[in-house]
Amino acid sequence: MIILKNERDVEAMRSAGLVASAVLQEVCAWITPGVTTKDIDSYAASRIKSYEGKSAFLGYRKYPCHVCLSVNEQVVHGLATNRRVQFGDIVSIDVGVVYESYIGDTARTVAVGGCDVLAQKLMDVTERSLYEGIAQAVPGNRVVDISRAIQTYVEHHGFSVVREFVGHGVGRSMHEDPQIPNYVDGKSSPKLRAGMTLAIEPMVNAGAPAVEILSDGWTVVTRDGQPSAHFEHTVLVTESEPEILTCTEKRQLRLKAG
Ligand code: MF3
Ligand code: CO
Ligand code: CO
Numbered sequence: 376m377i378i379l380k381n382e383r384d385v386e387a388m389r390s391a392g393l394v395a396s397a398v399l400q401e402v403c404a405w406i407t408p409g410v411t412t413k414d415i416d417s418y419a420a421s422r423i424k425s426y427e428g429k430s431a432f433l434g435y436r437k438y439p440c441h442v443c444l445s446v447n448e449q450v451v452h453g454l455a456t457n458r459r460v461q462f463g464d465i466v467s468i469d470v471g472v473v474y475e476s477y478i479g480d481t482a483r484t485v486a487v488g489g490c491d492v493l494a495q496k497l498m499d500v501t502e503r504s505l506y507e508g509i510a511q512a513v514p515g516n517r518v519v520d521i522s523r524a525i526q527t528y529v530e531h532h533g534f535s536v537v538r539e540f541v542g543h544g545v546g547r548s549m550h551e552d553p554q555i556p557n558y559v560d561g562k563s564s565p566k567l568r569a570g571m572t573l574a575i576e577p578m579v580n581a582g583a584p585a586v587e588i589l590s591d592g593w594t595v596v597t598r599d600g601q602p603s604a605h606f607e608h609t610v611l612v613t614e615s616e617p618e619i620l621t622c623t624e625k626r627q628l629r630l631k632a633g
Pocket of ligand 1: 431432433435436443452469470471480574576607
């Protein structure tokens with residue numbers, strides 16, 4: 376069942392989205408060669424707390440960290456460890472915040488200092504595929520229109536989309552209906568309506584789409600060891616343009632610019 380949000384729900388989700396995006400931005404700016412992913416998680420926890428938010432991930436199905444930190448070939452759900460990030464690594468940071476009882480869910484991949492051309496192209500294509508998907512989040516379209524836009528864009532640029540993990544509705548719960556695959560799965564697909572709040576989140580591999588889970592029970596990695604990137608926004612479907620709830624004004628303008 377898809378839960379439509381009223382104006383009061385949406386106001387709270389705007390606040391939750393703003394907190395999540397502020398934390399994500401601050402964490403991205405803070406990452407520097409030599410810090411451990413545990414250090415990054417602690418910093419994220421302190422930023423979430425400073426806004427009087429709570430991590431939506433800590434304790435979710437016993438998830439042990441405040442944010443997800445996935446390095447290089449790690450796709451999503453990477454755990455904070457004593458690993459030190461190095462110049463040239465790419466790190467996917469996924470932030471989920473509960474604020475005023477609603478959740479903002481947003482992710483991006485950043486280079487630590489700098490990275491090679493392939494990793495940079497992978498990040499660019501993944502981010503742009505997210506905006507391709509968001510542009511389809513309008514009433515009258517179906518979820519599959521989002522999926523198709525992402526998959527088409529990614530594959531056109533020679534990369535592949537992960538099948539095993541998908542985007543989702545989001546609200547008071549982190550994972551609501553509908554599921555939002557990043558590929559066309561041939562299943563029936565719900566129509567989009569104003570008031571839906573969707574976490575759209577392409578996970579894109581430089582090589583093959585196959586993934587596996589490490590023995591820690593959480594960290595998802597590419598089977599072929601090639602890098603992966605992840606970008607995510609929480610988006611409100613409106614009667615007109617989709618509204619990105621997890622972004623600064625600048626990024627909203629970027630959507631309008633195409
Ligand atoms: N944020 C992830 C998503 O975007 C979910 C993380 S669940 C956790 O859907 F338990 F790993 F935190
Ligand atoms: Co997320
Ligand atoms: Co999500």
